[in-house]
Amino acid sequence: MILEDDVDMMSLLKSMFVSDGFTVSCASSFPEARGLLRFASFDAVLLDLQINKDQSSELFPEIMERNPLTKIIIMTAHGSIDKAVNCLRKGASTFICKSHDPNALVQEVKDHLL
Numbered sequence: 001m002i003l004e005d006d007v008d009m010m011s012l013l014k015s016m017f018v019s020d021g022f023t024v025s026c027a028s029s030f031p032e033a034r035g036l037l038r039f040a041s042f043d044a045v046l047l048d049l050q051i052n053k054d055q056s057s058e059l060f061p062e063i064m065e066r067n068p069l070t071k072i073i074i075m076t077a078h079g080s081i082d083k084a085v086n087c088l089r090k091g092a093s094t095f096i097c098k099s100h101d102p103n104a105l106v107q108e109v110k111d112h113l114l
Contacts, residue, residue, distance in 0.1 A: 001024070001025045001026070001027065001033065001036055001037075001040075001042045001044075001045045001046070002014060002017075002024060002025075002026045002027070002045075002046045003026075003027045003028075003030075003032075003033045003045065003046070003047045003048060003051060003056060003059070004026070004028065004046075004047075004048045004051075005028050005029065005048060005051045005052060006048070007028060009098075009102075010026050010028060012102055013046070013102065013105070013106065014026050016102060016103070016106045017106065017109075020106070020110070025040065025042070028051075029051060029052070030051060030058075030059065033059060034059075034062065037059075037062055037063060037066050041066055041067040041070070042063075042066075042067065042070055043069075043070065043071065043113070044070060044071040044072075044073060044093075044109070044112075044113050045059075045063055045070055045071070045072050045073065046073045046075060046109060047059065047072065047073065047074050047075070048074075048075055048076065049074050049075065049076035049078070049079075049083065049087070050076070050078070056074060057074075057086065057087055057090045057092070060072060060090050060091045060092070064091055071093040071094075071112060071113060072091060072092045072093050073092070073093055073094050073095075073096065073109055073112060074087045074092045074094070074095045074096070075095075075096050075097070075098050075105065075109075076095075076096075076097060076098060077097065077098040079095065079097045083095070093112060094112050096108050096109070
């Protein structure tokens with residue numbers, strides 16, 4: 001699942017993952033993501049760190065309750081060491097910075113999944 005409030009970025013990431021053979025569900029808000037989590041289990045969840053004014057780490061317990069083996073990957077354009085450490089402590093698998101090269105971002109996510 002991809003949770004990203006930038007619809008263009010979400011569409012780009014989805015198309016790139018789908019072209020690599022992944023099945024992808026997308027959400028652009030917390031309510032959408034919660035709806036998807038209610039009915040499906042995901043191998044990985046790629047979350048933008050901040051969705052509108054909410055912190056994506058608020059979803060970690062719901063994601064882990066549904067499937068404790070889900071890899072939670074946080075991405076952000078506004079990374080800091082403090083934010084990264086906080087997300088990792090709460091259960092994220094990794095914390096990556098959004099790149100100007102979407103191919104590099106997708107490859108980094110794939111490296112964490114395989």
